[in-house]
Amino acid sequence: MIYLKTEEEINLIKVSAQLLGKAHAEVATWVKPGVTTGKLDAVAEEYIRDNGGIPSFKGFNKFPASLCISVNEVVVHGIPGGYVLKEGDIVSIDCGVKLNGYHSDSAYTYPVGEVSKEVMNLLTATKKSLYKGIEQAVDGLRIGDIGHAVQSYVEDRGYTVVRELVGHGVGRDLHEAPEVPNYGKRGKGIRLREGMVLAIEPMINLGTKAVVQERDGWTIRTNDRKYSAHFEHTVVVRKGKAEILTTFDYIEKVTANTSLMVEVQ
Template sequence: MIIYKTEEEIELIRQSALILSKAHGEIARHIKPGVATIQLDKIAEEYILDNGGKPSFKNYNGFPFSLCISVNSVVVHGFPSNYVLNDGDVISVDAGVYKNGFHSDCAYTHAVGEVKPEVKKLLEVTKESLYLGLEKAAAGNRLGDVSHTIQEHAESNGFTVVRELVGHGIGRNLHESPEVPNYGRRGQGVKLQEGLVIAVEPMVNLGSRHIVQEDDGWTIRTKDKLPSAHFEHTIVVRKDKPEILTTFDYIEQAKNS
């Protein structure tokens, strides 16, 4: 069942999303060679708690951390660890915030130092595919219009889209209906209506689209061990275009400071 949100509920999600976006900016300031990924988790958790939120992911179905940190060939759901970032790595940081009874969800993939040109392009194209997909998230369109646009942009640039993992509705629960695939057909799927809040999150691979799950029961890696990228926004469907509730602005400011 799809739960459409009132304007009051959307405002509460917006407040959650602001803390989350600022937490991402705080994390971005610390992403550089020599930093252990567990340090990023501690920074995020402290920032979220200090600003009146709770990390959505911590203890979610037993997940033990505040962030999903996925380095290089890890697609999503990676554990923060004592792994120290190296020049040339890519790191996806996925976080959620729970505040006022509502969740928000957002992910960004960072290049650490200088990365290979094809990896830089992977990050650029995945981010572009998110925004191109979001342009289709207007009332009256179908969910397949969003999914198809993401797939088309990624694949036309020579990359592949992960199919087993999808975006999702979000609100009082971290994961709600509907599922939001990153592949599909135009004109198919749920008809989009105002008040639908969803997390759209392209996961795009440099090599093949196939993935494997590691023995920890969480970490998802590319089968060919080539890099993957992941970007995500929480948005609300509006009449002519979506309202993007999370923002990458704080990340970009941190990178440029």
């Protein structure tokens, strides 16, 4: 069942998304060599709870943390802990917030200090592919149009798209229908309708698209151990142009004068 959101519900998701964006920015100030992923998680949880929210991920299917923190070859669902960030790492930080009964969900991948041009190009292409997908989240188009836009953009640049993990609907539940793959064919799949709220989240690999799950039951990494990047927004399908509900603005105020900045244009 796909739930179309009312304008009142969309506004409540926007409020949740603002808190989420600010929580991401709090974490962004700590993304630097020498900081543990566990510290980043603690910063996020404290900020979210202090501002009246609930970390969406903590306890979801028994996930033990507030953030999914995925370093280097880890695609998604990395568990925060004692890993110490080092120069040249990249780190995907995926966060969800529940506020006033509604979830929002977004992710951002940061370079830690200076990274190679090859890796920065991966981050830039993955982020741009997110916006290519969002351009297709328009009433009357199809789910396949979103996936095709992401896939064609990154594959034209030599990258690969993870197939096993997809975006999803968002609302009263963190994961709702429909699934939103990052690959697909134009004109195929469920018809998009105004009021659908979707988490679009390209997961793009430098090497092979193949992934494996680690023994912890959560961590997904690339099979060849090459780097993977992940960016995500929560958006609402509109007529003519999608509306982005989450925001990277707070993150990019923090990172604008550092190597953490990844330009969209």
